[in-house]
Amino acid sequence: LPQDEPVPLAFFVHDAEIVVSLEKTLAGQTVETEKVLDIIYQPQAVFRVRAVTRCTSSLEGHTEAVISVAFSPTGKYLASGSGDTTVRFWDLSTETPQFTAKGHRHWVLSIAWSPDGKKLASGCKNSQIFLWDPATGNQIGRVLAGHSKWITCLCWEPLHINPECRYLASASKDGSIRIWDTLMGRCDKILTSHTQSVTCVKWGGDGLLYSSSQDRTIKVWRSQDGVLCRTLQGHAHWVNTMALSTDYVLRTGAFEPAEATINPQDVSGSLAELKDKAQQRYDQVRGQEPERLVSGSDDFTLFLWRPAEDKKPLERMTGHQALINQVLFSPDTRIIASASFDKSIKLWDGRTGKYLTSLRGHVSAVYQIAWSADSRLLVSGSSDSTLKVWDAKMKKLAIDLPGHADEVYATDWSPDGQRVASGGKDKCLRIWRR
Amino acid sequence: GKWEVPVPKVRAQGETEVLKVIRTGKRKKKAWKRMVTKVCFVGDGFTRKPPKYERFIRPMGLRFKKAHVTHPELKATFCLPILGVKKNPSSPLYTTLGVIGVSTKGTVIEVNVSELGLVTQGGKVIWGKYAQVTNSPENDGCINAVLLV
Numbered sequence: 001l002p003q004d005e006p007v008p009l010a011f012f013v014h015d016a017e018i019v020v021s022l023e024k025t026l027a028g029q030t031v032e033t034e035k036v037l038d039i040i041y042q043p044q045a046v047f048r049v050r051a052v053t054r055c056t057s058s059l060e061g062h063t064e065a066v067i068s069v070a071f072s073p074t075g076k077y078l079a080s081g082s083g084d085t086t087v088r089f090w091d092l093s094t095e096t097p098q099f100t101a102k103g104h105r106h107w108v109l110s111i112a113w114s115p116d117g118k119k120l121a122s123g124c125k126n127s128q129i130f131l132w133d134p135a136t137g138n139q140i141g142r143v144l145a146g147h148s149k150w151i152t153c154l155c156w157e158p159l160h161i162n163p164e165c166r167y168l169a170s171a172s173k174d175g176s177i178r179i180w181d182t183l184m185g186r187c188d189k190i191l192t193s194h195t196q197s198v199t200c201v202k203w204g205g206d207g208l209l210y211s212s213s214q215d216r217t218i219k220v221w222r223s224q225d226g227v228l229c230r231t232l233q234g235h236a237h238w239v240n241t242m243a244l245s246t247d248y249v250l251r252t253g254a255f256e257p258a259e260a261t262i263n264p265q266d267v268s269g270s271l272a273e274l275k276d277k278a279q280q281r282y283d284q285v286r287g288q289e290p291e292r293l294v295s296g297s298d299d300f301t302l303f304l305w306r307p308a309e310d311k312k313p314l315e316r317m318t319g320h321q322a323l324i325n326q327v328l329f330s331p332d333t334r335i336i337a338s339a340s341f342d343k344s345i346k347l348w349d350g351r352t353g354k355y356l357t358s359l360r361g362h363v364s365a366v367y368q369i370a371w372s373a374d375s376r377l378l379v380s381g382s383s384d385s386t387l388k389v390w391d392a393k394m395k396k397l398a399i400d401l402p403g404h405a406d407e408v409y410a411t412d413w414s415p416d417g418q419r420v421a422s423g424g425k426d427k428c429l430r431i432w433r434r
Numbered sequence: 435g436k437w438e439v440p441v442p443k444v445r446a447q448g449e450t451e452v453l454k455v456i457r458t459g460k461r462k463k464k465a466w467k468r469m470v471t472k473v474c475f476v477g478d479g480f481t482r483k484p485p486k487y488e489r490f491i492r493p494m495g496l497r498f499k500k501a502h503v504t505h506p507e508l509k510a511t512f513c514l515p516i517l518g519v520k521k522n523p524s525s526p527l528y529t530t531l532g533v534i535g536v537s538t539k540g541t542v543i544e545v546n547v548s549e550l551g552l553v554t555q556g557g558k559v560i561w562g563k564y565a566q567v568t569n570s571p572e573n574d575g576c577i578n579a580v581l582l583v
Contacts, residue, residue, distance in 0.1 A: 343551070363551035363559055384553045402557025 009041045010393075019393065045332065045374035047258045049417035051389050052379070052432040055403045057095040059429040061088055066423025068110055068410045072117040074255045075414035076264040077134040078431075079120050080423050081108035087122045087130075088429075089137055092419065093263065095431055099137025103130050109151055112168075115159035115253030116274065117266060119182065121168050123151025129170055131182055142185035149173035155203045157223070159253035160278035163271040169209060171198035177211050179226065189226040193219055200242045204291050205250055205282050210307060212239035212295055220307045230311050237298035241326050245292040245350065248331035248371070249285040252415045254278040257331075257373035260416030285333060292350070294336050296324030302338055304353035315353030319346055326368055330375040335392060337378055341365035345380055347395065357395040361388050370413040370420070381408035381422050387432070389420075401432055439566050440506070440580045444540030447472075447524040456491065467491060473498055473571035475516050475543070501577040503545050503565045516577075517544040517562055541567045543579060 011018045018025045018039075026037075064083035071078055078090045087108055091098040106125035113120055119140060120132045127147035131140040150173050157167040167188065168180045177191040177198055196214040203209055208229065209221040218232040218239055244250070254267045254277040267274060290308040294317075297303075302317040302324060322342035329336055329350055336348040345366055347356040364384035371378055377398065378390045387401040387408060406425035413420050420432040453468040469491040476497055482488060504511045520542040522528035529541075545565050552560040565579035 363548075363553060384551050385555075386553055386557055400557050402553065402555060405555060 007043045007046055010044050012040045012042065013037060017393070042334070045258070045376070047260075047374055047417070049372040049374045049377060050434045051377055051391075051398050052401070052420045052434055053399055054433065055401065055430050056433045057431050058403070059090055059095065059097060059431065060427065061097045061100070062086070062423075062427045062429070064107075065425045065427060066410060066429055067108065069412045069421045069423045069429065070111050070113055070120075071412050071414040071419075071421065072113045072120075072134060073115055073252045073415060074117050074264050074267055075260065075416035075418065076117060076266060077113075077120075078414075078419075078421055079111055079113070079122075079132075079134065080410075080421075080429055081111040081122050082423075082427075083107045085124065087111060087120070087132060089132075089134055090429065090431075092431075099134075101130070101132045101137055101139070103139055103143075104128065106150075110154050112154035112156055113251075114156045114165040114168075115250065115278070116163070116165050117253075117255075119165065121154050121156070121170075121182075123154050123170060125150040127151055127172060127174075129154070129168070129180065141182060144168075144170075144180050144182075144185065144187070146178055146187045146190075147172040147174055147176065149197075152198060153200045155201050157203050158205050158250045158278070158282070160205065160275055160282050161207070161223075163275040163278070169201050169203055171201035171211060173197040175213065175215075177201055177209070177221075179209075179223070191219075191221050191226050191228070193228055193231075196238075199238065199240055202242055202244050202247070202293075203250070204244055204307075205246050205286065206291060206308060208291075208308060210242060210244070210293055212242045214238040216297075218242065218293070218295055218305070218307070230307060232295075232303075232305055232307060232311055232313070234303050234313050234316070235295065235297040235299055235301070237323075239295050239297045240324060241296045243294050243327045243329050243336070245329045245333040246282060246286050247329055248373075248415075249281050252281075254281070255415060256281065257415050257417060260373075260418075262418075264414075264416050264418075285331075292329075292333070294327050294329065294338075294348075294353075296327040296338055296340075298323040300324065300340075302327060302336075302348070302353075304336075304348075317346075317348055317353050317355065319355055319358075320344070322365070325366065328369055328371060330371050330378075330392065331373055332375045334375065337369055337371070339366040339369045339380060343382075345369060345378070345390070347392070359390050359395065359397070361390075361397045361400075362386070364407075367407070367409055368411045370411050372413050373415050373417045377413075379411055379413055379420050381411035381424070383407040385424070385426075387411060387420070387422055403430060404428075439542065439582060441540045441566055441568060444523045449525075452524070452528070453490070469493065470496065471572065472496065473577065475499070475519050477518065496572070498571065498577055501543065501545055501565065501567070501579045503547075503579045503581050505550070505581050506583065512549055514545040514547060514549060514565075517546055519543050520564060539567055539570050542582070543567060543577075545579070545581075547581075 104124040129144035194213040220230040408424040456467040
């Protein structure tokens with residue numbers, strides 16, 4: 001096939017990847033010598049992210065445990081929310097503290113970057129949402145208050161739908177989801193239907209909003225008018241977490257990780273250009289099929305859904321022996337990784353939900369995972385105070401990263417692939433690089 | 435100071451209390467054998483010496499492999515396998531000779547803690563820790579210990 005540049009390919013025979021040689025892969029399968037063998041190839045990411053091996057800095061500053069850590073979509077800024085009610089911004093070029101955003105009066109439970117990287121939203125236990133400007137550390141606009149109980153999750157509207165990054169969805173323990181207009185500083189819509197706490201909310205790229213709740217259901221809403229479309233039932237206990245197949249591309253917006261530079265820059269261009277670029281990237285990742293949604297629950301199983309089409313799940317993925325804390329699609333949507341309290345991470349096929357392998361190595365519950373931008377590496381942070389980098393192709397442990405003094409609550413890999421940030425109970429944020 | 439343990443003072447046990455004299459021989463005159471009357475730990479690969487030559491008898495009914503170990507901070511108790519006896523405060527004979535490992539109140543034992551999932555700052559997994567026995571196992575039928583963190 002005529003291509004602009006040579007693309008690395010992965011070859012699969014009967015769903016088993018050819019890692020060493022065709023002979024070795026066939027040895028494990030029963031193949032008739034007279035039948036024609038189909039070898040399927042899949043293009044992989046052109047750029048290669050190098051595994052992080054060392055801790056370059058341990059940033060102190062928070063006075064309580066660090067609960068969430070997030071890189072901005074281009075990898076230029078790093079923000080962390082903590083139990084000491086502050087959100088801190090860190091300067092990545094010198095690896096020192098930059099701004100401390102004070103304003104919340106209770107623990108900061110979740111943070112979310114807008115897809116253009118210009119705003120950070122943070123939700124606290126007092127059910128307030130603040131917006132911050134990463135370039136100055138100051139608050140933007142007014143406090144968004146309206147929920148009656150604490151905020152569990154925040155999610156921005158994707159860039160390709162609205163390049164101004166105006167709307168923000170927030171999920172709360174009071175069972176409602178509010179869509180806020182950040183420009184006017186007021187609540188636009190309130191979506192109520194869940195009977196118990198909403199644990200996660202995701203804004204899909206096709207105009208649908210997905211929310212999972214402790215009432216064991218996942219509800220699909222139309223983001224245009226806030227009408228409930230579907231209720232996906234099937235789980236037997238709280239639905240803790242959800243992931244969309246297009247999650248990574250919605251998070252990075254118009255930024256293409258393959259074009260990352262050593263010094264991360266903001267994506268430049270007019271709003272229309274950004275919207276086009278984001279739309280292109282979204283279409284490429286999504287392909288022909290509708291978005292897929294995977295949900296992980298306290299009942300130790302995951303469900304794979306196609307929420308835009310059907311209310312019956314595609315596949316029920318069992319195997320974990322304790323509750324599932326986080327599920328993530330790989331950036332190229334081919335693999336699903338699930339982190340659980342049973343000390344293991346399981347990898348599943350992203351399209352069919354078939355079980356691939358278990359990654360064992362942690363000695364305690366795995367709290368959060370993060371994929372590298374080329375989908376080849378996975379980093380996981382656990383309550384045993386270590387982070388581990390796994391090779392997704394070899395399905396083995398690549399590098400062990402000890403160093404934290406106590407449990408690691410949050411991990412994130414920057415979209416340009418250069419750094420991994422992790423924070424936890426020991427109140428210090430660690431940055432890991434190659 | 436550096437070697438503080440939860441149970442510092444322990445009543446010393448005399449030899450007549452711990453070791454019972456066993457009389458052998460055709461006229462039961464020979465009295466060189468001793469039987470241990472307290473709970474003891476023998477390792478995995480323990481095999482008795484030929485009965486004619488063994489001086490110390492450790493009855494199978496008094497051999498234990500597991501201990502109920504309490505973590506002092508978490509206040510949770512786990513049933514962990516014993517790896518060995520480190521020190522018995524009554525007499526060095528009971529520990530260092532290696533012939534007898536006697537567990538009684540105040541003894542420091544080593545237990546297998548891989549179940550707790552502890553990791554050092556260097557990233558190594560901790561699988562053995564010391565614990566101090568806090569009850570009299572020969573009276574209770576089980577070994578209760580406190581983990582020395």
